[in-house]
Amino acid sequence: MMADKLVLGIHGSPHREGNTAFALRHALAVLEQEGIRTQYIALADLQIAPCEGSFACRSGTCVHDDDMGSVCDALRACDGLILASPVYMGMVTGQLKVMMDRTVLFRAGSRFELSGKVGAGIACGGFRNGGQELTLQNMQTFFLQQDMYALADGPRYSHSGATIVGRAADDELGLQTVANLARRMAAAVRERR
Ligand SMILES: Cc1cc2nc3c(=O)[nH]c(=O)nc-3n(C[C@H](O)[C@H](O)[C@H](O)COP(=O)(O)O)c2cc1C
Numbered sequence: 537m538m539a540d541k542l543v544l545g546i547h548g549s550p551h552r553e554g555n556t557a558f559a560l561r562h563a564l565a566v567l568e569q570e571g572i573r574t575q576y577i578a579l580a581d582l583q584i585a586p587c588e589g590s591f592a593c594r595s596g597t598c599v600h601d602d603d604m605g606s607v608c609d610a611l612r613a614c615d616g617l618i619l620a621s622p623v624y625m626g627m628v629t630g631q632l633k634v635m636m637d638r639t640v641l642f643r644a645g646s647r648f649e650l651s652g653k654v655g656a657g658i659a660c661g662g663f664r665n666g667g668q669e670l671t672l673q674n675m676q677t678f679f680l681q682q683d684m685y686a687l688a689d690g691p692r693y694s695h696s697g698a699t700i701v702g703r704a705a706d707d708e709l710g711l712q713t714v715a716n717l718a719r720r721m722a723a724a725v726r727e728r729r
Pocket of ligand 1: 556625627661
């Protein structure tokens, strides 16, 4: 049932209402128009400690008791995941990287809890060729390591994901890639059983 599908958007910027928030909200609005339920999580609102590499999660429990628990619940519940990050030094933000590292518990041992979910990325940079593609590849590597599927932004342009250059509200072409990505995500989660 289409209405049962849920796409989670995780916002990785420290700016609660900056360019990345604008782009991710645009994607989620398109998904809602497509009849897909959405959830928005802003990492700036959460306290998430970096992974300590103890692999305590192999026995089922992370050493940290922080806001990552609610992110894990949302990741388990979603059918599709959109990661959205500003480009920081050519890559995802530290906030998003810390969140991605903490999801190692989903693949600890032989289980892959996020297996088969669909992922897609939005990268917002200040400059053209500022590292948006590498930032999207950071996200795609994460999806593949979680045994998820990684989506392109789909026709009409179909590259590595959605990219914004400069002020999101002014980047008409960039917002088209965001909307295309959202429609591609809607089609992909509908196809999932
Ligand atoms: C620490 C830092 C590093 C940045 N590195 C890059 C970069 O490598 N390439 C780029 O295009 N923009 C870079 N920027 C600019 C941001 O990606 C850009 O302003 C983005 O739109 C910010 O998104 P936000 O408003 O959602 O925070 C950097 C900004 C900061 C603060």
